[in-house]
Amino acid sequence: MAPSAGSRLQFLTILIYGILLVGINIVSSVKACPLYCLDVVSMTCNGTEVNFTSCNCCLAPKGCTLHLADGGSVYCG
Structure with missing residues (x-):
């Protein structure tokens, strides 16, 4: 028996909805950094001084x- 149009629409x-939820989770975990050094x-x-x-x-x-x-420092808090 073939699935009805209603059950296909629900699927x-x-x-x-699932794809949107996964997409939102991926986007919220991505961190964008400025392009300057x-x-x-x-x-x-x-x-403690670190090697990198x-x-x-x-x-x-x-x-x-x-x-x-230049002798200054920046705290990353």
Whole structure:
């Protein structure tokens, strides 16, 4: 017996709703970072110097400080 038009419509509705929910979850987990880099010479996280540096706070872990070439620093909180 072939499925009725009503059951196909329900299936399509549920399928589209599911696709939208998955799409919203994917978009909300994406982080957009600005396309600029600071002149970072070192980075400390929780008071400990780390081996790698990030070029801006968007790319650095929370709680890290970027130490700049001009002597300044930026806290990534």
